[in-house]
Amino acid sequence: MNWLLVAAGGMVGAPLRYLTDRLVQSRHDTVFPWGTLAVNVTGCLILGLLTGAAPGSNLQLLLGAGLCGALTTYSTFSYETLRLAEDGAGLLAVANIVLSVSAGLGAAFVGVWVGGAL
Template sequence: MTVALIVLGAAVGAPLRYLADRAVQARHDTPFPWGTLTVNVAGSALLGFLAGLPVPDGVMAVAGTGFCGALTTYSTMGYETVRLVEEGARFHAVANVVVSVAAGLGAAYCGLAVARALA
């Protein structure tokens, strides 16, 4: 049953990641991967929020592991960083790593803090 919940959450999270990434990136004329950063920060905040709530295992499987796991895409962040280096955009590559990690951790912490304040 847990695997089915994870698959269900991922089936929603993955297309949403793609659509949100494309929508955000289309609004920026820069090599910096704003779309990937956006979905990673949003997913980190949501996962932090879920982690701070007393949610049942099934909810964490579908929303946390499935949805947030498919929404966030740190493998794409890694790929885009390598691509930026190969294109000579070293500043953007370093900024991508630093901002992605710092913003993701910060968003997760903020989500956790909000959940704890509400619980």
């Protein structure tokens, strides 16, 4: 049963990641990967909220492992950062690393704090 919850969450998270990435990226005329940043920070916030609120294990599987697991993407973050560096945009690559890690951690901490207050 657990794997069904993860799969159901993933079925929502994966297309949501793709659509959000395309929507956000279409609004920016730059090579910086704003779409990937947006989905990763959002996923960190959602996971932080779940962790702080300490819901039942079924909700953690559905939303945490399933939705957030499919919504966020470390591989795309890594690939896009590498591409920026290879294309001569080293400062943007470093900015992507610093911004992604700090915003992701910040969103997770805020999520845990807000979730705990609920």
